[in-house]
Amino acid sequence: MRNYTYIEKWEKLLTPDIIALIAKIHEYKGEQSLFTETNKDMLIELMTLAKIQSTDASNRIEGIRTSDSRLKKIVLDKTRPITRDEEEIAGYRDVLQTIHDSYEYIPPKPSVILQLHRDLFKFAGLEVGGRYKNVDNIIEEIDSDGNKRIRFIPTPAWETPDAVTRLCNSYDDAIRSDFINPLIIIPMFVLDFLCIHPYRDGNGRMSRLLTLLLLYRSGYDVGKYISIEKIIEATKENYYRVLEESSYRWHESENDYNPFVKYMLEVILNAYREFSSRAKSLQNSSLSKPDRVGELIQNHLGKITKAEIMTQCPDISQVTVQRTLNELVKNGTILKIGGGRYTSYIWNRENE
Numbered sequence: 001m002r003n004y005t006y007i008e009k010w011e012k013l014l015t016p017d018i019i020a021l022i023a024k025i026h027e028y029k030g031e032q033s034l035f036t037e038t039n040k041d042m043l044i045e046l047m048t049l050a051k052i053q054s055t056d057a058s059n060r061i062e063g064i065r066t067s068d069s070r071l072k073k074i075v076l077d078k079t080r081p082i083t084r085d086e087e088e089i090a091g092y093r094d095v096l097q098t099i100h101d102s103y104e105y106i107p108p109k110p111s112v113i114l115q116l117h118r119d120l121f122k123f124a125g126l127e128v129g130g131r132y133k134n135v136d137n138i139i140e141e142i143d144s145d146g147n148k149r150i151r152f153i154p155t156p157a158w159e160t161p162d163a164v165t166r167l168c169n170s171y172d173d174a175i176r177s178d179f180i181n182p183l184i185i186i187p188m189f190v191l192d193f194l195c196i197h198p199y200r201d202g203n204g205r206m207s208r209l210l211t212l213l214l215l216y217r218s219g220y221d222v223g224k225y226i227s228i229e230k231i232i233e234a235t236k237e238n239y240y241r242v243l244e245e246s247s248y249r250w251h252e253s254e255n256d257y258n259p260f261v262k263y264m265l266e267v268i269l270n271a272y273r274e275f276s277s278r279a280k281s282l283q284n285s286s287l288s289k290p291d292r293v294g295e296l297i298q299n300h301l302g303k304i305t306k307a308e309i310m311t312q313c314p315d316i317s318q319v320t321v322q323r324t325l326n327e328l329v330k331n332g333t334i335l336k337i338g339g340g341r342y343t344s345y346i347w348n349r350e351n352e
Contacts, residue, residue, distance in 0.1 A: 003253040004170035021265040028272030053227035087123035103216040154197030182218035187264035290324040303344035
């Protein structure tokens with residue numbers, strides 16, 4: 001039977017790479033805490049954008065989509081879902097909001113996690129919401145030619161309720177310890193949750209929601225302002241690769257958590273870095289919008305795309321960004337590199 005005792009396993013993950021990632025995260029976390037305490041009014045727009053991006057990205061990973069305009073209206077609760085995909089998007093929106101608002105009061109217990117799963121499907125009217133799987137499932141991969149490959153065989157249905165209970169108990173024991181860093185335990189828990197695959201549907205989305213919940217409860221709330229789900233979506237191929245690597249020999253309790261833990265720490269670190277960049281942009285909001293675009297490019301070493309500029313300046317419209325880029329290119333302040341979807345820009349340091 002699978003052993004979930006984290007206290008016996010976490011020390012193997014104290015590699016130089018992982019320790020360095022944790023130290024860097026703590027450095028950025030301190031910066032974020034200082035900024036959020038003194039600039040609360042500036043964060044509302046970041047939080048709204050993160051909700052939209054998180055809801056979109058987490059569902060897109062599972063092939064659940066709607067138009068950009070419909071997505072924004074659904075996340076902001078300005079329209080009702082009209083398709084199956086939109087119903088599932090609305091469910092994710094509500095569970096995400098619940099976690100944002102009440103994470104202190106949502107312990108990772110089996111009954112509570114089932115309630116979150118129930119709410120994920122509350123608009124879809126499906127019987128799977130809030131219930132463990134009643135038949136065994138498999139995780140398949142389909143290549144570009146349509147060929148299927150079994151990537152992993154999760155815990156059998158009859159073992160699932162007990163497995164989730166033991167998983168939650170082991171996490172609780174570990175997180176109560178004074179010497180185990182939660183940044184290591186949280187990815188371990190998420191990997192095991194995905195390997196159990198306790199539901200017929202919604203396992204991936206629940207894993208990402210639980211990631212946010214556990215991070216928030218441990219004091220790492222960057223996901224409120226920067227979409228962790230979007231970063232995962234942008235590195236989806238790597239995500240699936242490390243998931244497969246870390247689940248090898250999982251049933252025998254001989255799997256290596258390192259690839260998945262390291263990947264998730266890199267995701268979290270990237271979220272903190274992005275927050276730092278956006279915070280600096282907000283602090284420069286006294287500048288005109290074109291000047292902010294110019295300053296962003298000047299302070300960015302290397303190439304930057306229009307999409308990256310818009311991500312870091314969410315309050316500046318695409319029209320304004322493009323007009324500014326055209327003007328800066330025209331007067332030689334920046335250089336345009338490539339064309340079409342591969343277009344990027346770089347500060348012309350020869351003019352300095």
